[in-house]
Amino acid sequence: MQFYRFGLLILSAIVGSVVLTGCDVVAEQATSSAPQATPVGVVTLKSQALTLKKELPGRVNAFQIAEIRPQVSGIVQSRLFVEGKQVEQGQALYQINPAVFEAELAASEAAVARAEASIASSKAKAARFSELLKIKAVSQQDFDEADAAYKQARAELLTAKAQLQSAKINLDYSHVSSPISGQISKSSVTVGALVSANQATALATVTQLDPIYIDLTQSSNELTQRKKALASGLLTVDPATQTDVELIMEDGSIYPHKGTLQFSEVTVNPSTGSVILRAEFPNPEKLLLPGMYARASIVEGVKADAILVPQRGVSRNSKGEPTALVVSAKSIVESRVLKIDRSVGANWLVIDGLKAGDRLIVEGLQKIRSGAPVTATEVDSSALSSTNKAQ
Known part of the structure; x- marks a missing residue:
């Protein structure tokens, strides 16, 4: 009997241990299934x-270009510049043989002197006839003829002076000078060449490279969206930076000088749907040359x-x-x-x-x-x- 009771005690202990172990396993599984942070x-x-900012493609264009053409005909006597060098406004580039123009100037000066002498005589005669007419010493017709001769002499003097001015201009034109400062191209003529007034072929070309223009291309849609954003207040304008332009050169480097936005075209190119924006840049080192491709970053506005x-x-x-x-x-x-x-x-x-x-x-x-x-x-x-x- 005692043995039977002892067995029941051992069995109860084993069952209790199994139950407790099962509870621990269930608790561990519940903990492991909860999401961890x-x-x-x-x-x-x-x-x-x-x-x-908006990056736009563009091309470099010269600030000014002047094609040098003769305004009088003649033989090129000398070339007065070095090809490819900088020339200044008013600098003489070519000398056309001036002999013919000097002779024309001398003839015009003589014509002016002759007209001035003639006018002195006719003026004095008209003055005398005016006094004689008062005392009826000459007829009205005689006075009218003397007065007309004086007026004709005055007109001839004016004509002679105009011809003299024209002769001086032609003589000045024999010195072909540069209308702008810039870098000059190679010469298309040599000494001894015959040139004609206003000929189609330019003798040389002078290009001003400092400052220089960048013509940028922007789609009309982008321009419209920017205007709408500014009008609605989504973007605002900062006057201090709104016209600033930053140039990215062909090799990807940033151009050392800041540019200024000048204007945008008012018409859209129908074939490309774009407008042209022009920016001006300093170019003291002559790094930018006409025809180069470039990209520029323009300011669209400020988003607050x-x-x-x-x-x-x-x-x-x-x-x-x-x-x-x-x-x-x-x-x-x-x-x-x-x-x-x-x-x-x-x-x-x-x-x-x-x-x-x-x-x-x-x-x-x-x-x-x-x-x-x-x-x-x-x-x-x-x-x-x-x-x-x-x-």
């Missing part, structure tokens, strides 16, 4: 004033409440839409579909989908999904930007 790095977004988002925090969904993951107030991951305007350095300019104060997840994205609990740690945004640039 995943640590992630976030950036708290802030709005800021941002100057928006811009939201810049690190590019590493933005991905694409199956539809190709840009998306981002943010941490809610309850530390739960939320997915947002974004509307992006453009890239700004290592960031995206977001115009819809995110706002100031949102905590954007930029680290640990591979370990989480929408709806998951997370533990957010703030990431240094400046260090993040430098990392993006290094990448």
Whole structure:
């Protein structure tokens, strides 16, 4: 009997141990099935004033171009410049044989002297006849003829002076000079060549390279959108920087001098749907030459409440839409579909989908999904930007 009781005690102890062990297993399984908060790095977004710029393609054009042509005919006596060198406004470039023009000038001076002598005689005669007419010593007809002769002499003097002026101009034109300052091209004629007044072929070309123009091309749609944004207040104008232009050269380097936007055309090219914007740049080193391709960055305006988002925090969904993951107030991951305007350095300019104060997840994205609990740690945004640039 005692043995039977002892057996029951042992059996009760074994059953109790099994039951307690089963409870511990169930508790451990319940604990392991509860979602764990995943640590992630976030950036708290802030709005800021941002100057928006647009990069446009363009071509370099000379500030001024002058084609040198003779205005009188004759033989080229000498060339007075070095090809390819800088010439100044008014500098003599060619000398056309002046002998014929000097002779014409001398003849014109003689004609003026003869007319002046004639006018002195006719003037005195007209004055005498005027006094004689008062006492009826001459007839009215005699006076009228004397007065007409005086007036004719005055007209002949004016004609002679005009011919003299023309002769001086032709003599001056025998010295072919530069109308502008700039760099001169090679000469198309040599000494001894016969040239004609206003001939079709230029003797040389002078090009002013400092300052210099950049003609930029912008689509009419972009120009219209910018005007609408300025009119609606989405963009504002900063007078201090609105006309600033930055030039990117063919090799990708930044041109050392800032340019100024001059004007935009008022007509749209029907074949390209674009308008021309002209910018003026200093060119003291002559780095820019007409015909070169260049890209320029112009100021569109200032966006007062811009939201810049690190590019590493933005991905694409199956539809190709840009998306981002943010941490809610309850530390739960939320997915947002974004509307992006453009890239700004290592960031995206977001115009819809995110706002100031949102905590954007930029680290640990591979370990989480929408709806998951997370533990957010703030990431240094400046260090993040430098990392993006290094990448």
